[in-house]
Amino acid sequence: MTVPLPADSRSLYRHGMTPDINHDESARINVLASLNAAVAATLSKGVKLAYEHEVLPKLTAEDLNLSHPKAQTGAMIRDAIRPSPVYQSWASLRRMIQEMNRQTSRHIAIRQMSDLQERAIALTEDSNDCTLVLNPSLKVPRYLANADNHLQPGGYHTEIEPGDMTAAATYDVATFVTAMGMFGPKGDSAGRGMAQWLAEHHPNFKPKRILDIGAAHGNNTLPLAAAFPEAEVVALDAGAPMLRYGQARALSMGVSNVRFVHGAAEEIDKSLGTFDLIQSTMVFHETSGTALPQILKRIYAALNPGGLTTHLEQPNFTPVTPVFDRFLRNWDSWYNNEPFWVQLHGMDFKTELHAAGFDPDKCIESGVNPNLEPGQYPSWAGRISRHDHEHAKPEAVQQGYNGETWYLFGAWK
Numbered sequence: 001m002t003v004p005l006p007a008d009s010r011s012l013y014r015h016g017m018t019p020d021i022n023h024d025e026s027a028r029i030n031v032l033a034s035l036n037a038a039v040a041a042t043l044s045k046g047v048k049l050a051y052e053h054e055v056l057p058k059l060t061a062e063d064l065n066l067s068h069p070k071a072q073t074g075a076m077i078r079d080a081i082r083p084s085p086v087y088q089s090w091a092s093l094r095r096m097i098q099e100m101n102r103q104t105s106r107h108i109a110i111r112q113m114s115d116l117q118e119r120a121i122a123l124t125e126d127s128n129d130c131t132l133v134l135n136p137s138l139k140v141p142r143y144l145a146n147a148d149n150h151l152q153p154g155g156y157h158t159e160i161e162p163g164d165m166t167a168a169a170t171y172d173v174a175t176f177v178t179a180m181g182m183f184g185p186k187g188d189s190a191g192r193g194m195a196q197w198l199a200e201h202h203p204n205f206k207p208k209r210i211l212d213i214g215a216a217h218g219n220n221t222l223p224l225a226a227a228f229p230e231a232e233v234v235a236l237d238a239g240a241p242m243l244r245y246g247q248a249r250a251l252s253m254g255v256s257n258v259r260f261v262h263g264a265a266e267e268i269d270k271s272l273g274t275f276d277l278i279q280s281t282m283v284f285h286e287t288s289g290t291a292l293p294q295i296l297k298r299i300y301a302a303l304n305p306g307g308l309t310t311h312l313e314q315p316n317f318t319p320v321t322p323v324f325d326r327f328l329r330n331w332d333s334w335y336n337n338e339p340f341w342v343q344l345h346g347m348d349f350k351t352e353l354h355a356a357g358f359d360p361d362k363c364i365e366s367g368v369n370p371n372l373e374p375g376q377y378p379s380w381a382g383r384i385s386r387h388d389h390e391h392a393k394p395e396a397v398q399q400g401y402n403g404e405t406w407y408l409f410g411a412w413k
């Protein structure tokens with residue numbers, strides 16, 4: 001079996017804040033990314049076989065009935081497949097790769113904590129562009145403060161000392177291994193894909209004010225800022241370290257139209273003004289059952305008439321999502337510190353958007369192909385998915401595309 005190889009991490013784009021990564025650290029990152037790809041290409045198929053041959057014959061139709069809560073979430077399979085050696089190897093390798101990746105990245109960031117701050121000062125002190133607005137009294141939402149999401153030590157908000165931005169440097173380095181390079185050389189393939197989707201589907205839509213919720217260090221915000229250079233873009237996040245790093249990173253990349261604002265999405269108010277486009281990438285699965293409806297209501301209130309809200313996530317379950325797929329997609333909730341995913345996967349976004357005020361007839365869903373900046377990676381670098389269910393949604397497949405596709409949900413106001 002041929003295992004597609006991720007790109008070499010040394011071929012990633014270096015912006016003005018990219019941490020210095022030494023020879024041994026690069027080697028470790030490359031080994032982890034390749035191991036992740038190998039586990040996805042080989043052992044994940046063994047997990048499916050173990051399910052079909054060892055688990056399924058022992059389950060009854062009643063066990064798999066979707067009215068049963070443990071069938072709905074896939075927990076039924078999680079418990080039944082545990083004794084399988086193939087499953088144990090797959091699961092422990094996935095967990096180990098993630099732990100080593102996040103801790104390696106954290107170490108890389110912390111050993112150059114002061115240097116990063118000095119670089120940020122040099123990049124920002126004489127600039128009036130890309131302003132930074134921090135709120136020292138912001139209460140970080142409990143769901144971010146109480147869990148180290150996807151095993152990143154300290155999450156997005158922890159500050160070791162005043163001015164610290166190591167959480168962002170950690171995230172910036174670590175996403176390469178997790179996504180096996182599929183976030184692209186600038187970690188912005190989702191944002192580039194989103195800009196491309198807007199250009200293809202709504203070429204006349206020219207938002208003047210854009211809000212990116214949970215923007216982190218702006219990796220997926222900047223492609224929208226580039227697509228709409230006349231627009232004023234607000235990158236909102238609850239993690240101050242992400243925004244400090246994001247501001248300096250954006251300036252080092254020559255961006256001038258993004259304002260980095262510290263705040264919680266469930267508290268968006270008039271002080272930010274109103275917007276024509278409000279979007280997010282990979283954010284809702286890290287919130288909560290209480291926060292999600294509140295955030296959608298705030299979005300509705302902050303959106304101008306005729307405005308659009310779009311959100312990129314994994315698709316949620318439908319009534320025909322097989323129990324085995326439910327187990328795989330909820331695996332991260334149980335073993336990768338993504339605690340809200342079990343609940344989110346069972347929600348219907350259209351119902352949630354309607355409850356927030358949106359007209360059900362104006363709700364949209366679609367697929368967005370990541371845009372990997374053609375030609376930026378070595379030609380041998382393959383396109384990789386972690387499991388079959390992450391392959392492109394059929395309606396979003398473009399010719400030759402064989403990677404992951406983002407699920408887009410949203411609405412016009």
Ligand SMILES: C[S@@+](CC[C@H](N)C(=O)[O-])C[C@H]1O[C@@H](n2cnc3c(N)ncnc32)[C@H](O)[C@@H]1O
Binds near residue numbers: 216
């Ligand atoms: C998985 S990261 C995604 C970051 C970025 N959008 C990307 O595409 O890489 C989630 C981000 O959302 C932020 N976040 C989560 N809930 C939030 C909330 N209620 N208000 C503001 N930011 C939030 C986190 O701090 C984190 O930076």
